[in-house]
Amino acid sequence: PAMTIDQTSLEDFESLLRLNLVSTFLGCKLAVPHLRKTRGNIINMSSEVGLIGQAAAPAYVATKAGQVGLTRALATDLAADGVRVNAVCPAGVMTPLMQEWADTQYDPDEALRMVDSWHLLGRMATIDEIGEVCAFLASDEASFITGQAICPDGGAALGYRR
Numbered sequence: 001p002a003m004t005i006d007q008t009s010l011e012d013f014e015s016l017l018r019l020n021l022v023s024t025f026l027g028c029k030l031a032v033p034h035l036r037k038t039r040g041n042i043i044n045m046s047s048e049v050g051l052i053g054q055a056a057a058p059a060y061v062a063t064k065a066g067q068v069g070l071t072r073a074l075a076t077d078l079a080a081d082g083v084r085v086n087a088v089c090p091a092g093v094m095t096p097l098m099q100e101w102a103d104t105q106y107d108p109d110e111a112l113r114m115v116d117s118w119h120l121l122g123r124m125a126t127i128d129e130i131g132e133v134c135a136f137l138a139s140d141e142a143s144f145i146t147g148q149a150i151c152p153d154g155g156a157a158l159g160y161r162r
Contacts, residue, residue, distance in 0.1 A: 020063035039082035075147030084146040091156035092124035120155025
């Protein structure tokens with residue numbers, strides 16, 4: 001849920017840090033020895049708000065920005081080992097969690113239409129569309145891409161509203 005800094009307790013902040021950033025760090029740390037041997041790659045899932053910010057969500061934004069920073073730091077550290085590290089930072093994605101959120105709103109359909117309207121393309125991404133971005137980044141076709149935060153956002157970062 002959206003919470004301003006005044007509404008966010010230290011415990012809330014630490015919990016979100018563990019959920020979003022510490023878990024990403026640990027996943028990377030555990031994968032790196034194998035990836036060094038296989039010259040594999042890491043794709044961290046973050047959010048566009050980690051790059052552009054969002055009102056009333058400083059803890060969430062900070063953890064997502066931390067994921068992007070971790071991605072770039074690891075890309076720098078692991079490039080010599082042939083390990084690429086990137087982040088995928090989508091805007092709105094129609095997921096079961098998004099539907100769950102909408103169902104808590106007064107008018108769930110209107111809530112989803114509102115989120116759709118934040119994107120120039122007039123809709124949220126699908127899970128499959130985000131998966132295709134990840135598949136590309138994992139492929140040999142992306143062999144020269146590392147340290148990047150890729151934003152499949154349907155134009156949301158441009159700040160326009162329909």
